[in-house]
Every structure is written in structure tokens, then in C-alpha cells.
Amino acid sequence: MQADVSVIIAVYNTMPYLTECLDSVVSQTIGPDRMQVVAVDDGSTDGGDKELQRFAELYPGLFTVLTQEHSGGQAQPSNRALSMATGRYVFFLGAGDHLGPEALERLVSAADTYDSDVVLGRTIGVNGRNVSRAVYESTRPEITLDDSPLAWALSNNKLFRRELVERHGLRFPEHMPLWSDQPFTLEACVRARRISVLADYDYYYAVRRDDASDVGSRTPHLTRLRCTAEVMKSAASLIERGTGRDTVLRRHFTWELSKLLDQDFLTLEPERQDDVCAGVGALAEAYLTPGIVAKLDRTRRVKLLLAQVGLADELRELIRRERDGVGSAVVVTGDGVYEALPGFGTLPNHHFALPGSAAGLLRIDDVVRDEDGILTGRLPLVGASSVRVAFLPVRKGRSQDEDITGCYKLAEGHVPPFAEPVAAEQHDDHLAIKVHVPYASLTKSRADRAKIFVPRLYVRVANVTYQLPLPQLPGPSTSVVRWRGGKAFRITLGDDSQGNLKIYVSRMSRLKAVRRALRRMRRRKHS
Structure with missing residues (x-):
């Protein structure tokens, strides 16, 4: 049977x-x-x-x-x-x-x-x-x-x-x-x-x-490349050109070929890197249709296109940035908003376009504070129309971390709270920003209880407003004492559980404030 x-x-x-x-x-x-x-x-x-x-x-x-x-x-x-x-x-x-x-x-x-x-x-x-x-x-x-x-x-x-x-x-x-x-x-x-x-x-x-x-990941890159080429050749021989073939080949560009250009690519000898780049580029030249390109995410798409045109150094730099968590600048031009990945300006701009939100790319780096309460940092943005800052009090009854979120796009028509202009100097790949901590206004409190403020940066990009938190300052929390109407206030620049800057304002006894000032005077005298 x-x-x-x-x-x-x-x-x-x-x-x-x-x-x-x-x-x-x-x-x-x-x-x-x-x-x-x-x-x-x-x-x-x-x-x-x-x-x-x-x-x-x-x-x-x-x-x-x-x-x-x-x-x-x-x-x-x-x-x-x-x-x-x-x-x-x-x-x-x-x-x-x-x-x-x-x-x-x-x-x-x-x-x-x-x-x-x-x-x-x-x-x-x-x-x-x-x-x-x-x-x-x-x-x-x-x-x-x-x-x-x-x-x-x-x-x-x-x-x-x-x-x-x-x-x-x-x-x-x-x-x-x-x-x-x-x-x-x-x-x-x-x-x-x-x-x-x-x-x-x-x-x-x-x-x-x-x-x-x-x-697969333990098999040499060139072996994986050869086998992927065989798989793609087989698919191309079985299916006529068109959306059906693109559907199958897109899987191989997205998966097998893209994995060859992951972080372990950088562990190869430079000659092997060039060989992999050339092999991937040849497959892209043979099979990477506009229909497939349009359905790839931006980073994968740019990697494959860099390989296709033989830009091995730019490809290495892109993979290195990905490995190290280094972001790229957002560039605003008259015809769109782009992520300036390696190869931007060489490959056609539309491959770098940000058709939706730039929220995932906007961030503030390298924030430091000087003795006068000025915060400086880098915003990887070229071409913003305006940058403003607001110091928002955390409302009573809300958790200290509830107001802290990542960068996000404000809804159309939403008006951000009153915000002060920020000093911003445009460089080739970033805005150098300066933010004054408004010590005087932070101590305007009708009660003696502690208050908490969250600084927010508002950035206008191509007619869209984004809200960004400021990252915490390097090192331990720092504090200053400010007087108002005969009352002393301690203002501490600390952080929340998500690594963003938060400002804590609390009353301080006059005696403690005077003793603190004397200690600082003595340290300055002996330094």
C-alpha cells in the first residue's frame, strides 16, 4: 500500500x-x-x-x-x-x-x-x-x-x-x-x-x-553572496519580468543581500569588503528595478545603490555610522526634506527623501552648560526656518516623567506654548544652538513648594513643527542658588529616568545659601 x-x-x-x-x-x-x-x-x-x-x-x-x-x-x-x-x-x-x-x-x-x-x-x-x-x-x-x-x-x-x-x-x-x-x-x-x-x-x-x-551568519560573506546570486538567478529564470518577479527578488534584496552589508561587513579585510561591494552591486545592476527600490526602506536602499555605483568608501561609512549609532543630518531644501546619509549629493536626492516625519532623526547632541547658565549643543539640521525653546512646568498631580517624551511632530494647527527664540548658527551639517536658562523666571513662584520644569525645543522644518526634549548634561547634576525678593532658591539641572534634562527649583534657607556662597568664595580664593 x-x-x-x-x-x-x-x-x-x-x-x-x-x-x-x-x-x-x-x-x-x-x-x-x-x-x-x-x-x-x-x-x-x-x-x-x-x-x-x-x-x-x-x-x-x-x-x-x-x-x-x-x-x-x-x-x-x-x-x-x-x-x-x-x-x-x-x-x-x-x-x-x-x-x-x-x-x-x-x-x-x-x-x-x-x-x-x-x-x-x-x-x-x-x-x-x-x-x-x-x-x-x-x-x-x-x-x-x-x-x-x-x-x-x-x-x-x-x-x-x-x-x-x-x-x-x-x-x-x-x-x-x-x-x-x-x-x-x-x-x-x-x-x-x-x-x-x-x-x-x-x-x-x-x-x-x-x-x-x-x-548563514557563520558562512563566509563571499559564499553567501554566491549562493544568493544563484537563488536570484533561479528566480529570474522562472518568473517573467514584472511585479511578480519583483515581489520575489525584493525579498532577497531585503534579507540575504542586506545581511551581507550589516555590521560584520566591517570585520572583513578591505579587499574582501570591496569584493562584497562589487558582488552586491552586480546583482543590483542586474535585478534592482525601480519598483523594488521604491519598496525598500531608506537605509537599505541607499546601501544597495552605493554598492551598485561602486561607492565602497561611502558604503563603509554608512555601515560604520549604523554600527556606532551615529545619526545623519536632516537637510531642508526648496524641493523637500532629506536624510543626509553618505552618498547624499552623489546619488539622486529622492533616494534620501523623508516623505513623512523627520521626528526619528531630530535630536540634540553634545549639550553643555557654562557658568552663566547658557546651554550649548548641536542640532543635526540644515535649513530650519525657526528654533524656539520653552521651559514648561510639570503640572500638579502628574508624574515627574510623564511630560518627557522623544521628539515628535506636532499636529497640524497645534500652537506650541510660549517659546523664546534660540540663538542658532548654521554650519555645513548642523545648527549650533545656544539656550539661556531663565533663572529669574524659574524662581517666580507664589508658593514655597518645589517646582519642576522641562525644557522643550520647538523646531520648524518645512512648515512642520517638532518638539524635542533636551538631553541631560554630562556628569553629575549641577545646581546654582538665585535670590528673589530676599528668598533663596536652589535650581538644579538634573535628569529624568529617560535621560532628558529636567530642572528642579526649591526654596533654600538663607543660612544655607549664605554658607554655600562663602564656601564657593573660599574655593575661588585658593584656586
Whole structure:
């Protein structure tokens, strides 16, 4: 009797996770009579081959176990197992992952009900494993690459109709040590009459192993680049130019290629950096269409375009800024607002455009205070129409931190509180600002109780007003004493729990104030 499903497992050094994987297979509610398990040990050195033999002995007739020398990837053992599969469907199971008990029964039933060639079951990341879950938002009897996030789920942990696989001669490319399942899965999806997705059950548990968090990240950059080029070439050969191809290729630009330009790029030798830059640039030249560019976030887009035109130094600088948390200036011109990432002024301006809010980029850096109560700092902004400051009292009954937020865009028509102009000197990449702490007005209190003030900077950028908190001053809190109407006040420049500047004003006894002044006079005299 023909099995309903052949479970294919390529095994290489996945103990002790392999045990849970195999336990989940033999516990399937579909039952051993409807299953075939073909497992190929690819030269494991951790006892995985012995564990496979143990299960084969415990469940005679269910397991077919093959062993071979290590091939360097999952392609060869998967192909070898596939050649021995006899089930109506095949299912590929990672040797470190496991299944929900009803997974295979539900998948086969859905494939038969919907007459599907490919069926996806909801996949869950375990132990921090990153899994794209967008495609599993709802059960759908039919999806395509165009109308779903299927392009972001091209791993082979799916149910495939074996007749489809054999009719088109689908196999894993054995020259690819990484991601050889993607060309297989993509072609199966392109050739399939129907693809279904099931979101009603946790079918597949993708496990992040403690000893191997991300095989891709541990593989040399040039190997990853070569394999990504193969995946993209395969996609381009299967899908005609247009939005469908763009949908698939955008995933590779966003994920595999962008990961090559992450912080670990800077750990490479300069020659290797240039090689990676050139390789990524060649793929961008071949496949990066305007439609894909328009859907990439700004930083990814600029990285890829810098590689495409060979600006390796600017690319290095952008990755370095990203690593070090160094922001770029906001530039306001007559035709728009832009983030001045490396390459701005060389690449077309529209790639750097800020079509929405600039709130996430506006900040005040390097704030210091002098003895006269003047705060100076840098605002990475070129072309602001106005900068003002207000010292707002924290209202009674509110927590001390409630008023402190990051920079945000004020609603249209919202009028900020009364604010004083700020001295601002424009430089090439920033505004140098000076803010006077209004000691006299801060001591205008009708009661003797302490008061708290929060300084706010209001910046007008392209007809939009933004509110920014001032960051805390470096070092410990500083305080000064000011007199008003014979009363002494201590004014302390401190900070809140979020690292923003806050000003605390409290009454001080005359005796303490005089003693403090005398101590300071003596220190100045001896210094």
C-alpha cells in the first residue's frame, strides 16, 4: 500500500535536538501505516547516525536510514532521500526541528480536499528562531506569489505533491552549500496548480539551536553572496519580468543581500569588503528595478545603490555610522526634506527623501552648560526656518516623567506654548544652538513648594513643527542658588529616568545659601 506522505530528513550534527525531531514524527496521528520516513545521515560526528538506527530498530518498517560522508550542505542528502520517496506527498523536516502531533494528518487532508500541490502549515519559531509569519495570518485554500507574503517563506518545510516534483524533475542544486531549498521551493510554487496555507494549528516548530544560531551568519560573506546570486538567478529564470518577479527578488534584496552589508561587513579585510561591494552591486545592476527600490526602506536602499555605483568608501561609512549609532543630518531644501546619509549629493536626492516625519532623526547632541547658565549643543539640521525653546512646568498631580517624551511632530494647527527664540548658527551639517536658562523666571513662584520644569525645543522644518526634549548634561547634576525678593532658591539641572534634562527649583534657607556662597568664595580664593 502506498504511503500518503514520505518524510525526508537530512541529518548533520543536530543532537540532542534530533531525538525530539524523531519523537515528533513517530507520534504523528496520521499513523505509521500512512507514513514513510527517509533519513540520510550526512556524516554526523555527534552520534546522530546511531540515534537514527535506534529509531529504525524501535519502529521497523517505518524508517529508511542511509549514511554517507559529509557533503557540506543539505542538498545532496535531500536529493538522495527524495529518490527513495514513495509517498503521494513529500514533507521535508529539519533534523533540529519538530512537528505538532496532528501536522501531517492535517496537511495531507488539506491537500486532498483543496487538490493542492503545495501546502504550508503555520510555522512557529522556537528559542528565538526568526520565522516570517506573515503568510500564516489566515487559512487560505489558494494563494500565489503575487497575492501573499509567500516569497518570504521559501524554506522547504512544506508538503509537496510528489507527482509534481517528479514531473518537473525538481531537485536541490548540490553546488549550493546554503539555501539550496529556495530554488526547489520556488520552482515548486511556480509550477503548482494550487498552493494552500493553513493557519489553524501549530504545524512546524523551527528551532534555534544553542550551538548554531544562524548557519548563514557563520558562512563566509563571499559564499553567501554566491549562493544568493544563484537563488536570484533561479528566480529570474522562472518568473517573467514584472511585479511578480519583483515581489520575489525584493525579498532577497531585503534579507540575504542586506545581511551581507550589516555590521560584520566591517570585520572583513578591505579587499574582501570591496569584493562584497562589487558582488552586491552586480546583482543590483542586474535585478534592482525601480519598483523594488521604491519598496525598500531608506537605509537599505541607499546601501544597495552605493554598492551598485561602486561607492565602497561611502558604503563603509554608512555601515560604520549604523554600527556606532551615529545619526545623519536632516537637510531642508526648496524641493523637500532629506536624510543626509553618505552618498547624499552623489546619488539622486529622492533616494534620501523623508516623505513623512523627520521626528526619528531630530535630536540634540553634545549639550553643555557654562557658568552663566547658557546651554550649548548641536542640532543635526540644515535649513530650519525657526528654533524656539520653552521651559514648561510639570503640572500638579502628574508624574515627574510623564511630560518627557522623544521628539515628535506636532499636529497640524497645534500652537506650541510660549517659546523664546534660540540663538542658532548654521554650519555645513548642523545648527549650533545656544539656550539661556531663565533663572529669574524659574524662581517666580507664589508658593514655597518645589517646582519642576522641562525644557522643550520647538523646531520648524518645512512648515512642520517638532518638539524635542533636551538631553541631560554630562556628569553629575549641577545646581546654582538665585535670590528673589530676599528668598533663596536652589535650581538644579538634573535628569529624568529617560535621560532628558529636567530642572528642579526649591526654596533654600538663607543660612544655607549664605554658607554655600562663602564656601564657593573660599574655593575661588585658593584656586
